[in-house]
Amino acid sequence: MALYGERGYEETTVAEIAERAGLTKRTFFRYFTDKREVLFWGSELLEQQMVAAIEAAPASASALGMIGAALDAAAVRFEEVREFAGPRHRIIAASPELRERELIKAASLAAAMARALRARRFGDTAAVLAAHTGTTVMHVAFEQWVDDPNQTAFQQIARDALAQLREIASTG
Amino acid sequence: MALYGERGYEETTVAEIAERAGLTKRTFFRYFTDKREVLFWGSELLEQQMVAAIEAAPASASALGMIGAALDAAAVRFEEVREFAGPRHRIIAASPELRERELIKAASLAAAMARALRARRFGDTAAVLAAHTGTTVMHVAFEQWVDDPNQTAFQQIARDALAQLREIASTG
DNA sequence: CTAGCTGATGTCACCTGGTGTCATGACCGT
DNA sequence: ACGGTCATGACACCAGGTGACATCAGCTAG
Secondary structure, three states, X not given: OHHHHHHXXXXXXXXXXXXXXXXXXXXXXXXXXXXXXXXXXXXXXXXHHHHHHHHHOOOOOOHHHHHHHHHHHHHXXXXXXXXXXXXXXXXXXXXXXXXXXXXXXXXXXXXXXXHHHHHOOOOHHHHHHHHHHHHHHHHHHHHHHHOOOOOOOHHHHHHHHHHHHHHHHHOO | OHHHHHHOOOOOOHHHHHHHHOOOHHHHHHHOOOOOHHHHOOHHHXXXXXXXXXXXXOOOOOHHHHHXXXXXXXXXXXXXXXXXXXXXXXXXXXXXXXXXXXXXXXXXXXHHHHHHHHHXXXXXXXXXXXXXXXXXXXXXXXXXXXXXXOOOOHHHHHHHHHHHHHHHHHOO
């Protein structure tokens, strides 16, 4: 991340990263499948925690209610890594390649949450819609959170965004 | 698309595509920035038409109402290319690289629709949420449409999906 | 203690996507 | 017939990524 920050993602070569870490290019590619992947370490963990939140949600909850629980779980994780979130986000935002990778991570997350929702007896279409809506809300909230000068809690921003979505969907 | 279909995307080399088309690798890259991009020709057109639908929607419409209009516009386009949609979709679904590209196209579409919604005086967050929700509905509907043995109209599937989303969001 | 196994790393050769640069040649208006 | 513009080809080059093999440390069995 230091190198990507200093010289930009495109201009940084894998050989350089490896050298700075005291390894070989070949070894780098044994740890990370990709030059991109190195920026997406924690993503499986986040996915697991959000899925777990859906699995643990009360049976009385609605689909979007369970998504709300998953977002609360994400909030915990995000606050833990707040200090790296900003720089990392700027690096990703500056590179189309990295944005692509971020989007497919989000899609994978959505698919996992959709599976979890189906397991909670929601219908197919409903589960997929709710899950994707959840990642959308997460990203919208993330963008507001990451550059917020007041350091408002992610949980609060996400809950507001989710409420706003409900409002949009019920109006008209 | 023929070559990608025959031998798979990864196994097809740009030199081969160029040869089959009677050109050079170099010339290929002057037309398409990417090996991937060749599968996403019509995407700007689709984007323009969906944005135009939002711009033309009656002022009384809600945000999701305008998204509905945009989906109707997409329906027209999709029906025009129905015969290629299936094979193309299968090729893309089989390759992570291509899925990434598809996702960023969807994100670009969502951003364009969000801009259009802001221009129609919707709030920032509302516009972004509605726009992303629209692309989500579009993809869900597309998956149902593309392999539907009854050849149900895209418009109908999309409208059903949108209605289902409204229901999810208002329940609980 | 040593022989042999295992797993992590380095070395090297190679392929392919992608780009910069220059040459070639077709077409076009004058 | 002339000069200019534009598309294409030819070629060299770089970086991401992979396969194959060598090396070496640590461990375990006898």
